Amino acid sequence: MNYYENIVILDAALEDTGIDAAEKRITDLIEKMQGEVLKHERWGRRKLSYEINKHEKGYYLFFVFKAPPEAIKPLEELYKVFDPVFKFMIIKLRKKEIIALQNSLQAIEAKAAEQPAPDAVPDVAKDVAADAVEGVAAPSGADA
Amino acid sequence: MVQKGKGSEHVKYKRFMRKKFCRFCAEKTPFIDYKDTRTLKSYITERGKQLPSRMTGTCARHQRELTEAVKRARNIALLSFMEK
Structure with missing residues (x-):
């Protein structure tokens, strides 16, 4: 995985x-391929930095998932034929990124435990802020 | 500096420069995130080209990571290849 x-x-x-x-x-599809979606966010409609297939704006979806490597091929095949999608990028996370991800997932869980109903989808700004906090927290954890 | 007689002429023209340092080393960033366009934007020119490390002071390792992040951000239209 x-x-x-x-x-x-x-x-x-x-x-x-x-x-x-x-x-x-x-x-x-991800779940069908024995994958598990760990995080999904909607960044909403954003202006693209450059025109793609005559589109000036796009609706960004962001997923983080855990899946076997065989699951990626069918997913890419889907994106190629799936009409609403006109651009996609799948990236394999490396060790340090996985550690940061797990920390952020734990932080989200802890927050959810404190407040029972924070169902709102976090926007990009919040996410960036959370990353900054992790950046400070992670190295101290590594030292200990 | 007295011993190095050659240098004195050179020093006359040298402006005061604050020593550059690698921001990612100083902050101990675990990795450079391609989604964090605010950080990436400080390492590219107005035209959208990447700045050399001799200008920003980024260390070699982080410059490499930065390059990858900028390329990823460009691919998914978070940054532009060229600003008109």
Whole structure:
């Protein structure tokens, strides 16, 4: 099992129901391939830094999942034929990134235990802030 | 400096420069995140090209990691290849 990080850019013109459906289809495929989605975020509609296939805006979806390496091929095949997706990137996480990820997952769990209903999807700004905190916390943990 | 007679002329033209240091080493960043465009933007020019380490003071290892992060961010349209 490897850890992967996946960004998918969907057509920004898509309705919310379409985005839900697309997200479900992706998570379903990951789970079908014995994978497990650890984290999923919606960054929402963003302006692209450059034009891709005549699109100026895109709806960003972000997944972190654990899956066997065989699961990546079918996932890429899906993205190639799946109409709402026009750009995607799957990245295998390395050791240090996995450690940071596990720390952040634990932090989220701890937070969820404190407050029973923080169901809101964290935005990118929050995520970046959380990363900064980890950056400070992680090396001290490594020393101990 | 007196011993090095050659240097004195050179020193006259040398402006005061603060010593550069690698930010990622100083902060002990575990890894450079390609999603963190705010950090990456301080290592690219207005035109979107990456700055050399001799200008930013980044160490060799982190410069390599930075390059990878910038390339990933460009691929997924978080950063541009070229700013018009």
